[in-house]
Amino acid sequence: xxxxxxxxxxxxxxxxxxxxxxxxxxxxxxxxxxxxxxxxxxxxxxxxxxxxxxxxxxxxxxxxxxxxxxxxxxxxxxxxxxxxxxxxxxxxxxxxxxxxxxxxxxxxxxxxxxxxxxxxxxxxxxxxxxxxxxxxxxxxxxxxxxxxxxxxxxxxxxxxxxxxxxxxxxxxxxxxxxxxxxxxxxxxxxxxxxxxxxxxxxxxxxxxxxxxxxxxxxxxxxxxxxxxxxxxxxxxxxxxxxxxxxxxxxxxxxxxxxxxxxxxxxxxxxxxxxxxxxxxxxxxxxxxxxxxxxxxxxxxxxxxxxxxxxxxxxxxxxxxxxxxxxxxxxxxxxxxxxxxxxxxxxxxxxxxxxxxxxxxxxxxxxxxxxxxxxxxxxxxxxxxxxxxxxxxxxxxxxxxxxxxxxxxxxxxxxxxxxxxxxxxxxxxxxxxxxxxxxxxxxxxxxxxxxxxxxxxxxxxxxxxxxxxxxxxxxxxxxxxxxxxxxxxxxxxxxxxxxxxxxxxxxxxxxxxxxxxxxxxxxxxxxxxxxxxxxxxx
Amino acid sequence: xxxxxxxxxxxxxxxxxxxxxxxxxxxxxxxxxxxxxxxxxxxxxxxxxxxxxxxxxxxxxxxxxxxxxxxxxxxxxxxxxxxxxxxxxxxxxxxxxxxxxxxxxxxxxxxxxxxxxxxxxxxxxxxxxxxxxxxxxxxxxxxxxxxxxxxxxxxxxxxxxxxxxxxxxxxxxxxxxxxxxxxxxxxxxxxxxxxxxxxxxxxxxxxxxxxxxxxxxxxxxxxxxxxxxxxxxxxxxxxxxxxxxxxxxxxxxxxxxxxxxxxxxxxxxxxxxxxxxxxxxxxxxxxxxxxxxxxxxxxxxxxxxxxxxxx
Numbered sequence: 001x002x003x004x005x006x007x008x009x010x011x012x013x014x015x016x017x018x019x020x021x022x023x024x025x026x027x028x029x030x031x032x033x034x035x036x037x038x039x040x041x042x043x044x045x046x047x048x049x050x051x052x053x054x055x056x057x058x059x060x061x062x063x064x065x066x067x068x069x070x071x072x073x074x075x076x077x078x079x080x081x082x083x084x085x086x087x088x089x090x091x092x093x094x095x096x097x098x099x100x101x102x103x104x105x106x107x108x109x110x111x112x113x114x115x116x117x118x119x120x121x122x123x124x125x126x127x128x129x130x131x132x133x134x135x136x137x138x139x140x141x142x143x144x145x146x147x148x149x150x151x152x153x154x155x156x157x158x159x160x161x162x163x164x165x166x167x168x169x170x171x172x173x174x175x176x177x178x179x180x181x182x183x184x185x186x187x188x189x190x191x192x193x194x195x196x197x198x199x200x201x202x203x204x205x206x207x208x209x210x211x212x213x214x215x216x217x218x219x220x221x222x223x224x225x226x227x228x229x230x231x232x233x234x235x236x237x238x239x240x241x242x243x244x245x246x247x248x249x250x251x252x253x254x255x256x257x258x259x260x261x262x263x264x265x266x267x268x269x270x271x272x273x274x275x276x277x278x279x280x281x282x283x284x285x286x287x288x289x290x291x292x293x294x295x296x297x298x299x300x301x302x303x304x305x306x307x308x309x310x311x312x313x314x315x316x317x318x319x320x321x322x323x324x325x326x327x328x329x330x331x332x333x334x335x336x337x338x339x340x341x342x343x344x345x346x347x348x349x350x351x352x353x354x355x356x357x358x359x360x361x362x363x364x365x366x367x368x369x370x371x372x373x374x375x376x377x378x379x380x381x382x383x384x385x386x387x388x389x390x391x392x393x394x395x396x397x398x399x400x401x402x403x404x405x406x407x408x409x410x411x412x413x414x415x416x417x418x419x420x421x422x423x424x425x426x427x428x429x430x431x432x433x434x435x436x437x438x439x440x441x442x443x444x445x446x447x448x449x450x451x452x453x454x455x456x457x458x459x460x461x462x463x464x465x466x467x468x469x470x471x472x473x474x475x476x477x478x479x480x481x482x483x484x485x486x487x488x489x490x491x492x493x494x495x496x497x498x499x500x501x502x503x504x505x506x507x508x509x510x511x512x513x514x515x516x517x518x519x520x521x522x523x524x525x526x527x528x529x530x531x532x533x534x535x536x537x
Numbered sequence: 538x539x540x541x542x543x544x545x546x547x548x549x550x551x552x553x554x555x556x557x558x559x560x561x562x563x564x565x566x567x568x569x570x571x572x573x574x575x576x577x578x579x580x581x582x583x584x585x586x587x588x589x590x591x592x593x594x595x596x597x598x599x600x601x602x603x604x605x606x607x608x609x610x611x612x613x614x615x616x617x618x619x620x621x622x623x624x625x626x627x628x629x630x631x632x633x634x635x636x637x638x639x640x641x642x643x644x645x646x647x648x649x650x651x652x653x654x655x656x657x658x659x660x661x662x663x664x665x666x667x668x669x670x671x672x673x674x675x676x677x678x679x680x681x682x683x684x685x686x687x688x689x690x691x692x693x694x695x696x697x698x699x700x701x702x703x704x705x706x707x708x709x710x711x712x713x714x715x716x717x718x719x720x721x722x723x724x725x726x727x728x729x730x731x732x733x734x735x736x737x738x739x740x741x742x743x744x745x746x747x748x749x750x751x752x753x754x755x756x757x758x759x760x761x762x763x764x765x766x767x768x769x770x771x772x773x774x775x776x777x778x779x780x781x782x783x784x785x786x787x788x789x790x791x792x793x794x795x796x797x798x799x800x801x802x803x804x805x806x807x808x809x810x811x812x813x814x815x816x817x818x819x820x821x822x823x824x825x826x827x828x829x830x831x832x833x834x835x836x837x838x839x840x841x842x843x844x845x846x847x848x
Contacts, residue, residue, distance in 0.1 A: 332744050361746040368737040376738040378759040387755075388745035433741070440745065 003074065004031035005175050005208035006055065006093075011068035013050055013059065013232075024050045024063055026232040032176065032208040037199075039219045039240075040212045042229035043255075043455035044426075048212045051229075052180045055210070056095050057085040073175060090117050093176040094169035096198075099185050100161035104153040110164045111137075111149025117171055136167045140197060159190035166197065173205055180212045187319040188482065192526035195221055216259045216456065217485070220244060220529030228252050245535040256534045258460035260485035262527065264508045269492060273309040276443050276476035277331065277364075280305055282350070283339035284326050299500045300326040304340070306495050306505060308444065313470060313477040315491030315508070317484060317523070323500040324480045328448045331478070332366045333357060344444070362392055365437035369449035371429035375421035381432055382417040388440045399439070406435040410465060427458035431465065438469065445469070446478040451486060463490055484527045488512055496520045564839045571839065574832025581825055585645040593639035594624060596795040603634040608813050628817045631803050640795035641818050647796045648777045648825060651711060655776030656769045658715040663722020664765065668753050670723060671730025681727070684720035692717035692779065693786075700788045710789050714779045718772050725768055729761040763840035770833030774826045781822050797822045 013025040025047040032038045040048045053059045055070055057080065070078045072093060077085065097103040105113060111133055118129045137145040140163040153161055162182065169177060179198065183191040199222060202209050211222055219226055219240070226243040228236040228251065235249045247253045282304040288296040301323040308314045316324040330337040333349060342350040349360055368374045375384055385406070386399035394402075404414050410431040421429060430450060437445060447466060451459040467490055470477050481487050487494060487508070494511040496504040496519065504517040515521045524530065565571050584591070594614055600621075603612035608629040613621045614636065628637040670680040696713035703709045733739060734757065742752050783789030784798025785805075792799050797818035804814025 332740075334740050334743060358746055361744060364744070366741070366744050368741065370737060374737040374741055376742075376756050376760070379755070387742065387747060391746040391748070391751075436741070436745075 004033045005073055006032040007071040009069045012066045013063050014066045016062045023232050028234045030227050032210050034208055035206045037209040037211055037222050037224045039223035039226045041219055046229040047232040048229050049180055052178050052212055091121050091172045092174050094174045095178040096165050096169050096182045098181040100165045103165050106153055109150055109152055114168050114171055117168055121172055136171045140167045158186055162194055175207055177207045177209045189526040217528030220532035254457055258457045259534045260489040262485055262488055262530055264488050264512045266509050269312055273311050275307050276310050278307040278343040281340035282337055284330055285338045301500045304502050308476040310476050311474045312492045313479050313490055315479045315487040315494045316497055317487050317494055318497035322497040324497050325448055328446050328480050332364055362440040363442055364444045365440050365442040366446040367433045367437055367450040369452050371426045374433045377421055380418055380420055385436050385439055406438055410435045427454055430462050444476045448480045568835045568839050570831050570835030574828045574835055577828035581645055585649055588642045591642055593642050594636055596639040596643040597793055600634040603630050604632055606630040629813050631814055640800050641821055643795040644797045651780040652773040652777040654711045655714045656773040659718035659722050659772055660769050663719050664726050667723040667726025671727040672753055684723050688720045696783055697788045705791055710780055714776050726761055730757055733757050733760050767833055767837040770829055774829040778826055
């Protein structure tokens, strides 16, 4: 094998003192060869992005390299001066970022931004540069290159923006490409296209790729070799199939066992369970009444129908903007639907005035996506937990007793009650949010992307907890997610939404097994690593 | 599911990380700006409280025999009982023969009271109106237009008009300075409320059946406090300054009340011969306003890091 393009030798990077550990990266060694894709995987805080930044020379001063070397084609760039790094960036190594909107300058056209790279690093004249810009834009498969290069970033879709970022990274044919979660901010179908593009371009240009991701589906899709990081330590490094199917280290095995399978496990459920929630022809239309011109209408949800029985979980699956969260928020009445019925038992709460609605609110509770914003930072856990019951006349003592019980139920320590939200991790906060919702003794629990912000191992724990709750308390659950793996794991029934409409609705086994709608099939087709068997060894 | 036997939860990264935290007080006391501003202000408060015991005489006393003394000169001063006292005029005397040192020291009281009171009054009203405007959508438009209207009137003009209509008293001056500040607080609070009301924890409270007024008091108000405290210090500084300006222009407190602005106004005519008449109160005014502003900057950096980056 020829000399590696990137060689990281025994790299250690210190964290500022006062943190919970001394090193962001601890004696990590790995190589990326020409034409090779090495996936750097790990949960949040594992140091994977720090490694990427250190290679590009983008580390903040507070994170100094304390030992080791970074070699780019044999040249030690660990402590290279800024001027040298500037020469190397874009020409020999370049980076693709997670969020294409913030990686691009909003006040420059996309063409100018690619052109800037050429102006800095080449002596081409304007006409040659324009020719090259058009060529690379065509290469990343953007339609109508002339129009695209004259557009500003906000005029393009997320996927198109990421293509522009990729074009910028590849325009000078670098030998090393660092991709830091390049598809995390994108929808699953867009993600599939971008991954395909990266793979194609990588093959054509022969670049080595350091691909950072937390998504094992993506790893299965793109990696040649996989490096697993845990709290700054490299715990396992090897060929993809070895790491994903026959992991050696306990941590990797734990991760692999946490990755939800893309297969439905059918649970026996009584067919005659009572219907808890029935949604009929639910619609939400946003009307933008301009002063001039006709009003603009956006149908966030139209004619949505489904029902949920006690003890069952209905999953609503869809991409961003499909209207799945709108439906959830209409059911909780955080927003007011513009049409249809939401039948909770016998009551239609869709249009109910606030006064009448209040006593019914406790019957539906919701857990949100972002655990860091779901708890008021200035109130203790106890205050959060007793707020709901006390709104409905429970005494403080009784509410506190129940709060302690529920904490135990979600496997949190009773001492949590006196603490503030910032003292907990994301997964712990999500447990607390679930406990807070359960304190209301709801008939229906809505989880709106409730595990999407969590690391895969924590996600597995919370999913298990949710399934536990549903079975033990025998309540109905509405589970909203963009992640098909998660949906397959927890749902009994699935509704697939696209552009505000339910395009497919049926039992999970039926929807996953033999999808009938073209959109559902496209969605499944796009799921990364769909056919890959992960093994826990 | 054979893997369930291993204790995987213990391996999870989350359980390994310990959340460390530093209390707000610790962060505040580590900030140099907070320390410097705080210490200077504490000194000024001390001075204002200890004014009678700092070698001062009654600041309204005068003695025609001791007119226009230079700093450090000795002279006589007549008490209300008609006694004549030997007195060292540390900062000299004005054209009535009043002790500038005593007037400046006592003036500290007035300035601090005016600064604090304007900040409190404008914040109380500003928070109330801002909360309502931000949370009740139908009130937002009308309320903000009224605030725009108030903002369009120059602050000094409102003050002059008020003082002209009512009598020049401490209360009038405080009200006159506070009114033009209210719209600024309202705008700040409203913008904060507009972001906070979209936070999931507010939505969670809605679905927990918490009444609107409780949501405003428990969930929204406490999360506006940090930026408000910062804004409050800036209002306080500007209040002190505006009071001095009003007094200097002769539309503030009555001239016999010792305020820095009044002292400077009296010294204005003789500035060429006796610059100390303006110099000493000017120094106090500058130091006080600077200290409040430095404290405000420090508070902003520690309490409200997002805003610190923006400005």
